[in-house]
Amino acid sequence: MGALTRERDVREAYAAHSGELYGFAVRSLGDAGLAEEAVQETFLRAWKAGDRFDPEIGSLRTWLFAILRNVVIDLGRARAARPRVAEGGVEPSVEPLEQALLAWQVEEAMRRIGEDHRRVLLETHFRARPYSEVAEELGVPEGTIKSRVYYGLRALRVALEEMGYED
Amino acid sequence: MRTEDHRDWKLSLGAYALGDLPADERAAVAAHLEGCEECRAELCSLEGVAALLPLADPDRIEGPAVRPPADLGARIEAQIAAESAREGRVRRRRRFRLGVGGAVAAAAVAAVLAIAILPLGGGESSPAQQVKFASLPNGVSIDATLEPHAFGTEIEMYVSGVRSGTLCRVFLRDAQGRTYSAGSFRYRWGADSHAQLSSALDLSQAKVVGVHAGNRTFTAPVDQATALIGGADFDAT
Numbered sequence: 001m002g003a004l005t006r007e008r009d010v011r012e013a014y015a016a017h018s019g020e021l022y023g024f025a026v027r028s029l030g031d032a033g034l035a036e037e038a039v040q041e042t043f044l045r046a047w048k049a050g051d052r053f054d055p056e057i058g059s060l061r062t063w064l065f066a067i068l069r070n071v072v073i074d075l076g077r078a079r080a081a082r083p084r085v086a087e088g089g090v091e092p093s094v095e096p097l098e099q100a101l102l103a104w105q106v107e108e109a110m111r112r113i114g115e116d117h118r119r120v121l122l123e124t125h126f127r128a129r130p131y132s133e134v135a136e137e138l139g140v141p142e143g144t145i146k147s148r149v150y151y152g153l154r155a156l157r158v159a160l161e162e163m164g165y166e167d
Numbered sequence: 168m169r170t171e172d173h174r175d176w177k178l179s180l181g182a183y184a185l186g187d188l189p190a191d192e193r194a195a196v197a198a199h200l201e202g203c204e205e206c207r208a209e210l211c212s213l214e215g216v217a218a219l220l221p222l223a224d225p226d227r228i229e230g231p232a233v234r235p236p237a238d239l240g241a242r243i244e245a246q247i248a249a250e251s252a253r254e255g256r257v258r259r260r261r262r263f264r265l266g267v268g269g270a271v272a273a274a275a276v277a278a279v280l281a282i283a284i285l286p287l288g289g290g291e292s293s294p295a296q297q298v299k300f301a302s303l304p305n306g307v308s309i310d311a312t313l314e315p316h317a318f319g320t321e322i323e324m325y326v327s328g329v330r331s332g333t334l335c336r337v338f339l340r341d342a343q344g345r346t347y348s349a350g351s352f353r354y355r356w357g358a359d360s361h362a363q364l365s366s367a368l369d370l371s372q373a374k375v376v377g378v379h380a381g382n383r384t385f386t387a388p389v390d391q392a393t394a395l396i397g398g399a400d401f402d403a404t
């Protein structure tokens with residue numbers, strides 16, 4: 001228990017997770033300055049509530065992302081409230097944020113897989129280019145493109161699982 | 168079926184899961200899947216990932232790596248060190264007050280702490296009290312400590328989870344429902360969000376402490392009974 005109550009623990013947690021937390025904060029807030037604030041507030045809250053973190057229940061990473069999620073919601077509210085009062089006073093929905101987190105995780109997983117696999121998935125699937133065209137561009141047989149798509153998807157699954165994904 | 172055939176089919180499953188196979192190949196893979204349990208299981212594990220791909224934005228994947236500024240870690244550490252030092256101070260003060268106010272039970276502690284109490288110029292008969300804000304919305308947390316003084320009541324308040332820039336107006340209310348302002352502060356992200364406030368109402372007369380935070384109001388009862396025995400160390404939350 002109390003895995004984040006000492007300042008040294010915070011330093012270790014920061015070293016291990018700040019990149020991802022910041023990446024997601026930028027992705028969901030669309031602003032580097034706000035993302036910095038969000039990450040700073042996240043570690044501060046984590047440290048203040050450090051004795052409530054129980055490694056038996058979940059990973060530190062998951063816990064930090066849960067805090068960041070709340071911080072991002074708060075920051076989003078603050079921003080939404082500034083220019084005008086929301087019509088009907090509806091609270092911003094949580095759904096787009098969950099989606100943003102998922103989207104960011106997929107993008108991050110894509111960055112983590114090998115360059116060959118990423119390239120082929122980007123060209124054939126995201127850019128919808130024919131396998132033959134991509135094969136010619138890369139100077140490999142068409143069958144190689146197909147197998148790279150297959151191994152790329154498998155690698156993507158592993159990368160997502162490392163981030164806590166399960167289906 | 169020959170093993171190498173099966174392997175070939177399997178390598179098509181990525182394109183199949185993504186819906187990127189031409190119609191004729193697609194039909195052939197589907198026919199193989201009918202009779203091959205292993206390929207069906209493999210397809211199943213690929214389909215979940217394939218379904219997530221449309222969420223991703225290819226430009227973001229290829230864009231420059233997003234990294235936090237090099238000094239962000241140091242800034243966070245500095246802020247935590249400052250908070251830590253300040254909290255240490257508050258906790259020590261509260262322990263000392265337990266020594267003063269908690270007469271019998273804390274006699275031994277008081278003896279140990281006697282030297283430390285003196286510089287704080289104790290002498291107050293009722294100790295600081297931490298109040299409890301119940302049923303706060305998810306994500307919002309408010310802590311307040313009330314301390315009696317000759318001028319009235321000192322209130323130390325910590326707020327988090329409201330939006331940055333929110334004006335927080337703090338007040339005390341007496342038994343007749345009269346409100347005594349204790350001043351205001353603005354909650355800022357990342358900044359030290361503990362505010363020191365004071366009200367003219369004597370702590371012994373206070374029934375409620377509250378804060379208007381933006382358009383919401385949160386209150387907590389002041390317990391006159393525990394005002395006299397409270398002030399215990401509340402490190403445990």
Ligand SMILES: [Zn+2]
Pocket residue numbers: 173176177199203204205206207
């Ligand atoms: Zn098969």
